[in-house]
Amino acid sequence: MPQKSSPQLQPVLARRRFNFLEIVLRERSFLLLIVLGFTISGIFYQVHSVAMWLGFIFAGYAAVANDSIQTLGTFIVSNARRPWWILWLFAGLIFLAVVSFSWIVFDGDVTYQRIYNPSKYPDLPQHSPYPQPTAEQGFSFIQVVAPLILLVLTRLRMPVSTTFLLLSCFSASASGISSVFVKSVSGYGMAFVLSMVIWIGGYSIIRKFFSGRRHAKGWIVAQWLISGTLWGVWLMQDAANIAVYLPRQLNIWEFLGFAGLIFAGLGLLMYQRGDKIQNIVSEKKRIDDVRAATLIDFSYAIMLIYKLFISTVPMSTTWVFLGIIGGREIAISIMRKKSGFHHKRIAIKMVLRDVVFALIGLLVSIILALAVNQQLIDELL
Numbered sequence: 001m002p003q004k005s006s007p008q009l010q011p012v013l014a015r016r017r018f019n020f021l022e023i024v025l026r027e028r029s030f031l032l033l034i035v036l037g038f039t040i041s042g043i044f045y046q047v048h049s050v051a052m053w054l055g056f057i058f059a060g061y062a063a064v065a066n067d068s069i070q071t072l073g074t075f076i077v078s079n080a081r082r083p084w085w086i087l088w089l090f091a092g093l094i095f096l097a098v099v100s101f102s103w104i105v106f107d108g109d110v111t112y113q114r115i116y117n118p119s120k121y122p123d124l125p126q127h128s129p130y131p132q133p134t135a136e137q138g139f140s141f142i143q144v145v146a147p148l149i150l151l152v153l154t155r156l157r158m159p160v161s162t163t164f165l166l167l168s169c170f171s172a173s174a175s176g177i178s179s180v181f182v183k184s185v186s187g188y189g190m191a192f193v194l195s196m197v198i199w200i201g202g203y204s205i206i207r208k209f210f211s212g213r214r215h216a217k218g219w220i221v222a223q224w225l226i227s228g229t230l231w232g233v234w235l236m237q238d239a240a241n242i243a244v245y246l247p248r249q250l251n252i253w254e255f256l257g258f259a260g261l262i263f264a265g266l267g268l269l270m271y272q273r274g275d276k277i278q279n280i281v282s283e284k285k286r287i288d289d290v291r292a293a294t295l296i297d298f299s300y301a302i303m304l305i306y307k308l309f310i311s312t313v314p315m316s317t318t319w320v321f322l323g324i325i326g327g328r329e330i331a332i333s334i335m336r337k338k339s340g341f342h343h344k345r346i347a348i349k350m351v352l353r354d355v356v357f358a359l360i361g362l363l364v365s366i367i368l369a370l371a372v373n374q375q376l377i378d379e380l381l
Helices: 009-026 028-044 048-066 068-078 084-105 141-155 162-170 174-201 203-209 217-243 252-272 278-282 290-310 317-335 342-372 374-380
Strands: none
Touching: 028 048, 028 141, 048 141, 048 162, 048 217, 048 252, 068 084, 068 217, 068 290, 068 317, 084 217, 084 252, 141 162, 141 342, 162 174, 162 217, 162 317, 162 342, 174 290, 174 317, 174 342, 217 252, 217 290, 217 317, 290 317, 317 342
16 A cells, blocks of 8 residues: 655645646746747747748747847846837847848858858868758757747746857757867866956945945946947857758848747837846846846956857857846955955855856756767767
């Protein structure tokens, strides 16, 4: 006969069942969206033209909900009182300008030669280390639903690297994954150190002039200029994560579809004031202060500009972002004059948690890449 649970455990089990049902009911719209996405993908993934746009739509929403928070998160928090449509037009028009410039200059490529470069990859299919599956070859089911997996991880507040998760599924060789990993991890380390130097070196000045909530109007102008620059540079790096599903050279109609759908997605993001991953930003100390947000965006922009020009290899901006905010949290905890290890422990725990979640995303990315691409398995073996 099955053993009955003890009276002491029954209330605990009841609470767990209640919490699970509560989570399901609260997230029912999102869960229905994911189930619908998997179902449609299962039906159409072998139809090349449909699978291409399905994957793009999923990837576009996932990248906007997950990765764009790295650049727009502090901007959203510190401008919470402004109408959402003003923030939308600001981010949306910059997006259109950035991708239009690349599309015109690089012969239909919207990724600033991150995944299409005839001079650098003359012998690779489609001149890309991440070629789009041909109509004869077709997309795999995992390639199409990979952005949905990213959405689930994002909903769990995991700062997962879209670059690893999506580009890995299209990589033509293991070196394509390893080069992205090396550039991203080095970016995390450099960003962490840079952020610590800024916040430790300038802590006394920052505390003196940032002590009150009032600030000069010039800070608002500076934040919008720096946030706009950061957003534009980020797009030059991460547009590849969305466009990887589309042809490497877009015609006018494909470009209009690409730009229009992402522009609309940015409107939804601003209307919602960020997605679940926004909490990664919101929980950090005094992040709603326009001056703190400006300094964070400034240090982040420096790192992305540096990484942008030293190499055309795609990079996980998620890891750089985690390095920036992680270095800041550790620096503040070190410089605080309050005695004890309590605040330092909280900061270290927060930074380690973000890194662990990012590593989980990396592991999932590698598993998906190996499941999709037999060539990677053969190369590794």
